[in-house]
Amino acid sequence: MFKNLFGSLTGKTTEKTEDSKAVPAPPDNADRLPPSFGFITHQPVYDSQQKLVAYEFVACDAVQRSEAGTxxxxxxxxxxxxxxxxxxxxxxxxxxxAFINLSLSVLNNPQLATLAAQRVICILNPSAGERIGQAELAQIQQLKQQGLCFALEPTQFGEGQLTPSLQNDLFGLMDYLILDFSASAEEVLIPFLDKLPARFPRARWYARNINSMEAYEVCLRSSAAHERFVLFQGPFITQVRKIEGVQTDAGRLRVMEILRLLRSGADSKALNEQFKLDSILLFKLLRFINSPANGLNRKISTLDESLLLLGRETLFKWLTLLLFTSNKDDNRSLVLLERSLWRARFMETLGTAGGKNRLECEHLFLTGMFSMLDALLQQPLKEALQPLSLPPTVASALIDGNGLFAPYLNLTLGLEQEQDERIRTLSSELGLAVEQVNRLQLQAMAWAESVANGDQP
Structure with missing residues (x-):
């Protein structure tokens, strides 16, 4: 569908043309709202080079909200x-x-003006029966003058929401226009049939719900792609595509061997011999370990110090990061590293919150880290994990979806996939409150960003 879509239209559209801030007071009729706001998820957003550049924050009750009155x-x-x-x-x-989804009816919220300095883009969504007039356009214009950015999905704003003349005015104020690839083929076609890229050449395009690498590549290959698509969101990055003739690089094979030696109880001499074959590996390992996000009391300078101060289980945990950086630090590997770190840290802190002991929390971290090894190595997960001799609880959760750690992994995946009912059920089973899950996943997001980017004191 994507090839036909862009192949047939390129000729028609290339012409130049801990709480630190107060929560707002609850509304008067708050009794009609949920007792807790609900779960908030964050979706990674990438640029055309597959670098992670933003997050889109989404409320899991979006369907219920969209059916509500203004x-x-x-x-x-x-x-x-x-x-x-x-x-x-x-x-x-x-x-x-940060992209946040809001309705036009909250444009007068004084907190919006404070977000201009926070690199926030507001995605506007119309509520049921909402009509947009000059007053709303004036509010958007004023907020833009204060530095706030805006985006919208054109197919959401038809004649039921505003007149054709106001539609041009509204779209012209947008910094980003959104194309949702999960919509029907007809809805995907509409912006191009209406020649929106040519009519609003200053707006950049955000391709949402890109489910395959093929769709991503088609977007890039379309004529004047730099004027159309600059941001991408969806699971295309984590897609496993078996590529014949491509072998695991030597650096990753060496890391796999070091992991195997560490699990088998090899002494520090044997481990050091492996690191001597690729000196950059030890540098990267120590960079991760000494990241200020980990809060160590002293800097670790050698592998022997790592073994002595951290222990084998913790060192094994940090060694897993080298699997994602041992090649040439391509953008896709770095994205997978950061997403794996988010999963790992989130699951580890969930375990801590649930009263798990230190070893169990270490193994929860490993479960999260290895959960994307199939996407990294482009091979089935069971095959990718086979050389590592992982702890049974870790292997059971990853390969069979069973065991002690499976609910933690499933909760993590549910948040990524915005599966509200699944998230609520698993959180309840694990004894976790909504606010706790929200806080821990967002803290893990910030921690993963810090560690993956090698932030130093």
Missing amino acids: SQYAQYDQLMLGTLLNLDVFSLLAKRR
Whole structure:
């Protein structure tokens, strides 16, 4: 479908043309809202070079919100905005932008103006029965003058929401226009049949729900791609594609051997011999270990110090990171590293919150780290894990989806896939409150960014 879509239209569209901030007071009719706002998920957003550059924050109750009237929709949005501010999300994002989904009915919220300096882009969503007029356009214009950026999905704003003349004015104010590839073929076609790229040449395009590398590559190959698509979101990065004739590089094979030796109880001499074959590996390992995000009391300078001060299980945990960086630090590997770190840290802190002992938490970390090894090595997960002799609880969760750690992994995957019912069920089974899950996953996001980027004191 994607090849036909862009192949047939390129000729028609290339012409130049801990709480640090207060939560808002609850609304008067808050009794009609959920007792807790609900789960907030974050979706990674990539640029055309597959670098992770932003997150889109989504409320899992988006379907319920979209069916609400304008007044109640605004209350949901105020709660989400307050939750993000209360969790200090925007200050956690040192190097990333944040997309947040809001309705036009909250444009007068005074907190919006404070987000301009926080690298925030507001994605506008119309609520049921909402009509947009000059007043809303003036509010957007004023917020843009204060530095806030905006985006919208054109197919969401038809004549039911605003007149054709106001539609041009509204779209012209947008910094990003969104194309959702999970929509029907007809909806995907509409922006191009309407020649929106040519009519609004200053707007950049954000391709959402890209489910395959093929769709991503088609976007890049389309005529004037740099004017169309600059941001991408979806599971295409983690897709496993078996590529014939491509072998695991020597650096990753060496890391696998070091991991095997460490699991088998080999002494430090044998481990050091492996590191001597590739001196950069030890440098990278120590960079990860000494990251300020880990809060060590002293700097570790040698492998022997690592074994002595951290122990074998913790050292094994940090060695897994080298699998993602032993090649040439291509952008895709770095993205997979950061996403694996997020999974690992989130699962580890969930274990801590649930009263698991230190070894169990270390193994929860390993479960998260190795959960994306299939995407990294482009081979089935069972095959990729086979040389490592992982602890049974880790292997059972990853390969069979069973055992003590499976609920933690499934909760993590549920958040990534925005499966509200699954998230609620698993959180309840693990004895975790909504606020706890939200806080831990966002803290893990910031921690993963810090470690993956090698932030140093």
